[in-house]
Amino acid sequence: MSEAKTPRNVHLKIVKEKHKQLPAIMKEAAIDCWVIFTRETAQISEPVMDIVVGGDIVWHSAFVFSNIKGQFKKTAIVGNYDVNAEKDKEIWDEVLGYKEGISALLKGYIEKLDSKNIALNYDIDDVSADGLTYGMYLTLVKILGEKKELFTSAAPIIQKLRGRKSETEIELVTKACLLTKDIYKRIGAQVKVGMNEAEIQKMFHDEMNKLGIIESWQRNSCPSVDAGPDKEIGHSGPQPTIKVQKGQTLHYDFGVKLHGYCSDIQRMYFFGAEKDIPDELIHAFDTVYKAITLSAEFIKPGVKGHEVDKIARNHVISRGYEEYGHALGHQVGRQAHDGGTLLGPLWERYGNIPKGVVEENMIFTLELNVKTKNYGYVSLEEDIVITKDGCRFLIPRQEKFIIID
Amino acid sequence: MSEAKTPRNVHLKIVKEKHKQLPAIMKEAAIDCWVIFTRETAQISEPVMDIVVGGDIVWHSAFVFSNIKGQFKKTAIVGNYDVNAEKDKEIWDEVLGYKEGISALLKGYIEKLDSKNIALNYDIDDVSADGLTYGMYLTLVKILGEKKELFTSAAPIIQKLRGRKSETEIELVTKACLLTKDIYKRIGAQVKVGMNEAEIQKMFHDEMNKLGIIESWQRNSCPSVDAGPDKEIGHSGPQPTIKVQKGQTLHYDFGVKLHGYCSDIQRMYFFGAEKDIPDELIHAFDTVYKAITLSAEFIKPGVKGHEVDKIARNHVISRGYEEYGHALGHQVGRQAHDGGTLLGPLWERYGNIPKGVVEENMIFTLELNVKTKNYGYVSLEEDIVITKDGCRFLIPRQEKFIIID
Numbered sequence: 001m002s003e004a005k006t007p008r009n010v011h012l013k014i015v016k017e018k019h020k021q022l023p024a025i026m027k028e029a030a031i032d033c034w035v036i037f038t039r040e041t042a043q044i045s046e047p048v049m050d051i052v053v054g055g056d057i058v059w060h061s062a063f064v065f066s067n068i069k070g071q072f073k074k075t076a077i078v079g080n081y082d083v084n085a086e087k088d089k090e091i092w093d094e095v096l097g098y099k100e101g102i103s104a105l106l107k108g109y110i111e112k113l114d115s116k117n118i119a120l121n122y123d124i125d126d127v128s129a130d131g132l133t134y135g136m137y138l139t140l141v142k143i144l145g146e147k148k149e150l151f152t153s154a155a156p157i158i159q160k161l162r163g164r165k166s167e168t169e170i171e172l173v174t175k176a177c178l179l180t181k182d183i184y185k186r187i188g189a190q191v192k193v194g195m196n197e198a199e200i201q202k203m204f205h206d207e208m209n210k211l212g213i214i215e216s217w218q219r220n221s222c223p224s225v226d227a228g229p230d231k232e233i234g235h236s237g238p239q240p241t242i243k244v245q246k247g248q249t250l251h252y253d254f255g256v257k258l259h260g261y262c263s264d265i266q267r268m269y270f271f272g273a274e275k276d277i278p279d280e281l282i283h284a285f286d287t288v289y290k291a292i293t294l295s296a297e298f299i300k301p302g303v304k305g306h307e308v309d310k311i312a313r314n315h316v317i318s319r320g321y322e323e324y325g326h327a328l329g330h331q332v333g334r335q336a337h338d339g340g341t342l343l344g345p346l347w348e349r350y351g352n353i354p355k356g357v358v359e360e361n362m363i364f365t366l367e368l369n370v371k372t373k374n375y376g377y378v379s380l381e382e383d384i385v386i387t388k389d390g391c392r393f394l395i396p397r398q399e400k401f402i403i404i405d
Numbered sequence: 406m407s408e409a410k411t412p413r414n415v416h417l418k419i420v421k422e423k424h425k426q427l428p429a430i431m432k433e434a435a436i437d438c439w440v441i442f443t444r445e446t447a448q449i450s451e452p453v454m455d456i457v458v459g460g461d462i463v464w465h466s467a468f469v470f471s472n473i474k475g476q477f478k479k480t481a482i483v484g485n486y487d488v489n490a491e492k493d494k495e496i497w498d499e500v501l502g503y504k505e506g507i508s509a510l511l512k513g514y515i516e517k518l519d520s521k522n523i524a525l526n527y528d529i530d531d532v533s534a535d536g537l538t539y540g541m542y543l544t545l546v547k548i549l550g551e552k553k554e555l556f557t558s559a560a561p562i563i564q565k566l567r568g569r570k571s572e573t574e575i576e577l578v579t580k581a582c583l584l585t586k587d588i589y590k591r592i593g594a595q596v597k598v599g600m601n602e603a604e605i606q607k608m609f610h611d612e613m614n615k616l617g618i619i620e621s622w623q624r625n626s627c628p629s630v631d632a633g634p635d636k637e638i639g640h641s642g643p644q645p646t647i648k649v650q651k652g653q654t655l656h657y658d659f660g661v662k663l664h665g666y667c668s669d670i671q672r673m674y675f676f677g678a679e680k681d682i683p684d685e686l687i688h689a690f691d692t693v694y695k696a697i698t699l700s701a702e703f704i705k706p707g708v709k710g711h712e713v714d715k716i717a718r719n720h721v722i723s724r725g726y727e728e729y730g731h732a733l734g735h736q737v738g739r740q741a742h743d744g745g746t747l748l749g750p751l752w753e754r755y756g757n758i759p760k761g762v763v764e765e766n767m768i769f770t771l772e773l774n775v776k777t778k779n780y781g782y783v784s785l786e787e788d789i790v791i792t793k794d795g796c797r798f799l800i801p802r803q804e805k806f807i808i809i810d
Contacts, residue, residue: 008625040532042622043740045450056623058742059754079754080730085642099730101753122539124547127445130540134527137539142529217447218461220413237490325485325504335448337463348506349464349484 006259010168015054015091017166022052022065022157023072025164029156033115036063037136046131048121048158050260050334054089057082060102060139066113077106103143110144118147119154125351128162128339129155159340162333163362170385172261173332173363176216177383177395179256180263183207188402193246193271197225197238200250208256216255216262216336223254229376247272249281249401251379255336263394264336264365266381270401277401284370284378285401287319292366292382292397295328295343299358300390306354308343312368321370327354329364332383338363362386363394411664415573420459420496422571427457427470427562428477430569434561438520441468441559442541451536453526453563455665455739459494462487465507465544471518482511508548515549523552524559530756533567533744534560564745567738568767575790577666578737578768581621582788582800584661585668588612593807598651598676602630602643605655613661621660621667621741628659634781652677654686654806656784660741668799669741669770671786675806682806689775689783690806692724697771697787697802700733700748704763705795711759713748717773726775732759734769737788743768767791768799 026034038046041056049056053063059079066073075094076086083097098105110118122137123129132140141148165173187203204223208215215222225238228248244250248271255264268285270277291312298311309328317323327344330337341356343364358364367381380398384391431439443451446461454461458468464484471478480499481491488502503510515523527542528534537545546553570578592608609628613620620627630643633653649655653676660669673690675682696717703716714733722728732749735742746761748769763769769791774784785803789796 040742040744043450043452043532043742043744044536045448047448055625098754103753120539122543124540124544126540127448130538131449132539133535134525134537134539134542135529135531135535137542138527139529220460335445337445337448339445339448348508349503 010259011050011054012089012091014166014168015052015089017168018051018161019074019091021161021164021166023067025157025160026065026067026072028160029119031117031119031152031154031157032066032068033110033113033117034065034119034154034157035110035140036121037061037132037140039136044133046121047128047334047339048131048161051161054091055085062102062106062109064109064113066115068113068115075109077102077109107143110147115150117152118144118150119152119157121154121158123153123155123158125353126155126159126339128335129153129158159356160359162338163331163340163359165333165361165363165385169261169333170361170363172258173263173383173385174394176256176258176261176263177265179211179213179258180254180265181395183211183256184252184254184265184267188269188404191244191250191269191404193244196240196243197227198240200225200227200244201238204254213256213258216257216264221253223252226251226377229372229374231376244271247276249375249378250404251377253379253381260334262332262334262336262338263383264332264381265383265395266367266379267398268378268380268401269404271404273405274401274403278375280372281375281378281401283319284321284372284375285380287316287321287370288368288378288380289399291315291328291368292380295366296382296384296391296393299343299364299384299386301358301360301386301388303358304354305341305343305356305358306346308358309345309354312366313345316368316370319370324368324370328368329366332363332365358386360386360388364391415664416455416459417494417496419571419573420457420494422573423456423566424479424496426566426569426571428472430562430565431470431472431477433565434524436522436524436557436559436562437471437473438515438518438522439470439524439559439562440515440545441526442466442537442545444541449538451526452533452739452744453536453566456566459496460490467507467511467514469514469518471520473518473520480514482507482514512548515552520555522557523549523555524557524562526559526563528558528560528563530758531560531564531744533740534558534563564761565764567743568736568745568764570738570766570768570790574666574738575766575768577663578668578788578790579799581661581663581666581668582670584616584618584663585659585670586800588616588661589657589659589670589672593674593809596649596655596674596809598649601645601648602632603645605630605632605649606643609659618661618663621662621669626658628657631656631782634777634779636781649676652681652683654780654783655809656782658784658786665739667737667739667741667743668788669737669786670788670800671772671784672803673783673785673806674809676809678810679806679808683780685777686780686783686806688724689726689777689780690785692721692726692775693773693783693785694804696720696773697785700771701787701789701796701798704748704769704789704791706763706765706791706793708763709759710746710748710761710763711751713763714750714759717771718750721773721775724775729773729775733773734771737768737770763791765791765793769796
């Protein structure tokens with residue numbers, strides 16, 4: 001429902017920008033036919049719909065992009081009730097409708113295309129390229145069984161398409177970051193020693209309601225609010241029993257969604273005078289800060305995700321801390337966790353995505369935490385966009401503990 | 406994000422009610438192990454999560470329900486960061502966490518269970534039972550390859566579980582219907598000849614914002630607003646160029662969502678004096694009304710979906726109209742189109758779901774339209790719950806054109 005308030009013209013502008021990227025991306029990926037096959041997207045979301053179709057469909061639908069003999073073509077094959085809606089968007093070369101079933105129409109269309117391969121939305125590692133359900137895959141096998149050996153994963157297309165942010169996409173994520181900064185500033189002025197985590201979270205939600213914007217991820221942990229030393233990371237949301245204490249830290253992980261595009265930013269506060277910040281906390285903050293600096297200095301188009309993670313991870317270990325239990329950075333876009341190349345370690349659960357290559361106009365988080373002995377975790381997160389030869393922070397980064405005295 | 410404002414205790418109450426239904430349903434379905442295998446559910450929704458897990462997860466997760474030798478057991482296998490959140494819900498017999506990857510833990514757990522079958526969430530016909538993506542299926546084959554011949558569709562479980570509404574679920578859908586009726590009443594008093602469809606839709610959205618509730622389906626067609634005779638059904642939303650006319654009809658299709666549960670109700674208005682309603686419209690209204698009456702009198706536990714549709718469809722044809730181009734009724738619950746048994750014709754695109762059996766406590770729409778020669782469509786939709794030996798309308802049905810003079 002996050003699309004509810006996205007103006008239609010903004011959404012279609014983004015879809016058109018993404019369609020423009022497609023011919024080159026399909027060529028790079030050596031794929032000449034891409035089929036998005038889906039149904040009832042209000043119930044099971046197909047993550048690619050928002051960027052190449054723009055809106056939900058009800059009946060079985062196939063969106064076919066082909067790039068054969070230099071001819072790029074975009075066709076929507078949808079139920080009769082959806083035909084006018086697709087035509088009105090003015091993004092398709094052709095819109096075909098059916099009444100009782102899609103099989104004959106889709107089969108005929110694909111046979112006529114005679115493509116070298118047929119890319120479908122499935123991938124073991126990348127959730128954003130895995131929108132084809134197993135039941136829908138079995139349906140496709142029934143319809144296009146003779147062409148089954150041409151099936152291949154569309155992940156190489158989807159990852160480039162989602163990853164290489166268009167002008168409008170970068171603009172929207174940047175605006176979401178600025179709104180986040182703004183809300184942090186408003187809340188910062190109100191939080192006091194003795195308040196509990198749950199009531200602080202409510203202040204964030206009230207600010208968002210006032211501004212009419214929604215959270216980047218599920219509301220009960222957006223923001224996460226972690227006060228003081230006793231909070232175990234990943235606990236189920238802010239606790240009414242845990243309070244802000246003098247001489248201790250406060251940590252937020254928070255983001256907002258603007259017209260479907262997210263921010264994801266962590267900030268750390270200290271309650272007390274600057275001179276009273278314990279050395280232990282300063283050492284931890286400097287470590288996290290420097291790890292982000294080093295990885296930001298290293299990252300540029302062409303490096304691999306796990307190479308960037310390694311820079312930060314090694315720094316943390318070299319400073320005597322346990323390594324953080326997650327990836328250094330994920331892409332940000334329509335989702336706070338936007339899929340594709342990950343700045344992560346080569347762990348089983350990350351599969352191949354940390355081996356992905358960093359490209360210009362991708363947007364990543366740089367985030368990590370270290371655990372101190374007596375003061376809990378110190379954790380920061382910044383959002384960066386990859387430039388031609390490096391990266392740029394989307395908003396000014398956190399340079400030191402924000403002091404609330 | 407529709408869950409955003411559902412109180413956690415309400416959500417968990419429903420999950421607990423659904424868990425209670427499970428042992429009997431698994432027995433009926435002759436399935437002794439059900440595995441929900443999913444990841445990043447904020448990005449690709451797994452429709453079953455809301456009713457049996459309650460909330461999103463990030464890493465690869467398996468929720469295993471087993472019913473072996475009279476022993477019903479519920480286990481959550483999740484990434485370390487999600488362990489506490491699952492434990493806090495107090496709905497699992499066991500919560501297991503992993504750091505780097507789920508494979509070894511899941512494989513060991515399933516091998517030890519030694520079940521006769523392993524039900525997974527895929528289905529050709531029913532979208533609500535098709536939450537396993539093809540990439541995740543391939544992952545499972547990698548992990549549990551030796552047990553692949555035990556894989557079977559969990560649709561028989563999911564359809565019964567979603568279909569048989571619990572007490573709280575029926576209460577919430579009923580409340581959503583009452584809210585819908587309320588909004589219809591408020592809007593009815595404000596709409597006048599000369600207003601256009603787009604501004605009328607906006608009035609609905611304003612009322613919803615005032616009440617702090619959200620729409621049952623995507624906002625640009627919730628409500629759909631169809632004024633006068635020239636509106637082609639299924640067009641992309643209300644048009645600013647089409648206006649309410651004296652002596653013509655106005656039609657809405659509208660529903661709201663309360664704590665995740667939907668309503669879906671159509672209403673018809675006539676602008677003018679009751680005596681001026683053309684015979685053609687009265688004949689059409691009577692036909693639609695009677696078709697709903699006949700199917701409501703026929704429906705009860707044990708009949709098949711397509712048998713109910715046939716009653717209404719035959720009546721429409723016997724009265725000289727073209728048959729409606731959709732199903733007579735779908736289930737309503739967490740989605741306006743909630744999946745499972747459909748009161749629909751045996752058309753290809755509906756697959757086997759119209760062959761499904763109607764059961765007590767299922768909630769259905771009864772809806773159809775007929776096209777008149779000179780006054781456009783007449784279309785009504787009611788929501789019913791199946792009782793022990795028949796059905797009950799959740800709110801009073803529409804008996805005749807609502808007159809606005």
